[in-house]
Amino acid sequence: MGAPAISAVPEYQLSEAEAHAISMLAKSLRESVAHPTSSAFYCEHWKELVALPPGLRVFFESVRRTESVGAFLVTGLPVDDHAIGPTPAHWSTPAGSSRTLEHEIILALCGLSLGEPFTWATLQSGRMVQDILPVRGDEHRQNGHGSTSLLEFHTEDGFHPDRCDYLLLYGLRNHDRVPTVVASVRDVRLSARDRKVLAAPRFHILPDDEHIRQLEIRNPAHPALRVMKRMRDVPEPVAVLFGDPAHPYLKVDRPFMRCAGDDPAAARALGHLMEELERVQRDVVVAPGVLLVVDNYVAVHGRRSFVSRYDGTDRWLKKLTVRRDLRRPVLSSRSAGEYVLY
Template sequence: MIATCELLPDERTALWEASEEVAAHGPSAVDRSRLPHRIQAELASFARDSGRSGVLLLRGLEVGSLPPTHSDGEAADLPAHGTAGSMMHLAEALGTMIGYADEKHGALVHDVVPLPGEENRVEGSGAVPFDFHIENAHHPLRPDFIGLVCLRRDHDSVAATRVASCRMAVELLSEDVVQSLRVCEFFSHYPGSFTRDAIDEPAPIGPHPVLFGSVDRPFMRFNSHNTTCVSKRGRAALAQFTEALEHVCHDIVLAPGDCAVIDNNVTAHGRSAFTPRFDGNDRWLRRFYAIGSIPSTVEQMMESPRVIPQIPQLKGLW
């Protein structure tokens, strides 16, 4: 079961008023006391223990007045919109809102929309199936949590956010397969969002395990598109793990005002296919990252607040 929390009308209004005020100033301006106490408590509890499902669905967020999803083929830009402020409040309740210097130029709020000519890309700008992955499996400092806020559904209301917990999936696997996934012999390639402007393809990161942590409360580091293994045993284990994730998957068709908060160490996510029309009313999500803590060494390397430095600067972390 997916834990769900729906904002009451007064909570929705209070959060929106606070969000509009803070949107232009950034997450450092967030006053945590402005987030309704009940919602703050739900998020704090989830951050401490996301349970077996690793997902919390918040419903009833205000999305305000929106421009067309696209303009002349470019995604709409909403830097100081109230939804950015809402995401800042939610992220800060989970930990610290972050971005990555080598992804989307360090942006803290990401707009996820289909783009003309990129429909077949297996990433946020595409419309084809996007199979199970955690965010930034290749990275030594991955987000602990991600939030996906729906501003618009797709025209046909068929594009589902797919979530699958490794804690549920491992229950379907043999002990031998689980042990194979715990071996440090897997490599993860950079996702397209990190290499869009790169001239050369960076070498994959690894070796690393796919599963780690305690037997009864495992974590994962996995991207079905980018995580590979040189051994036949490891490749077979990856295939069985992907099949198990599919078996425990929940499909959520987000409505405007819904926010799926996902434990990025426990639960993989993906997206089903849909058909964009590029008429201004296409599917539109906004995404944020949050992390429990940032190592002091990384903070001292940051050129911009909350923006994790480029990977070559972090080589000492793994």
């Protein structure tokens, strides 16, 4: 018997007519006072998601219901390289924000068709739609702004019980076709013993640096900072594999995790899992007009290393995180009508 095939990444290719309809819908929402970076947009415009092409909505609904894949793509979305303007030098630079408004609206509506878009108070000033672009000085950091170093496999916000079910990445610019990497837990082969060890609370997953660093610089009095520091300094032991033992979900964040104690068996099992994830990984180029959705319970993701230029032509993606349900946050505080958690 040969090795089982590595899962494909299904793609919904928009027809020209569908892409045009989406553009018109986004244009019609441009004048809204609420911006897709704020909670208000989602409170006011959730109804507009029914105006997305029916084929696209059925595609989203089928992957959501079957949980059959770790990642999927929508291609043929609008992006005009000239019209979006230069890639900003920093995520905090508002430059170009009105020039990418329609892409953010489209991302918001796609997010709404998969569940509840939300964000963290600790990241990018609590903006719902965030920018992934290389930032000078961050070349080797394990965040969305690195470049020279490989961004290692992680579950998005794996340390947090209220992390997203779906991570959406909308490509605006990627001249060098730098790949995002995805690997599905469904494709890995592990011994029964390793599976058992990985399913026990023998690991610590700490908040990645950005959840602390950004607020420490910008707003050190914010209560979210205290919560994140507590999760860093006194982490709860957690399992890496969870759910149905026959078809488990996973959470892992290699650069920010440790075994909960001196536990060679746990370290060995985690090592085997990481080797397997590497074996089954797939490169996916989030090119302009491509939306990549990662099922954050089924797949881990990362990004290959690349050379940043800081001349306005660098790789630039828009990111949105979505939960299937926000009614029952495990840990977070969330005031009514707000989609900003910590």
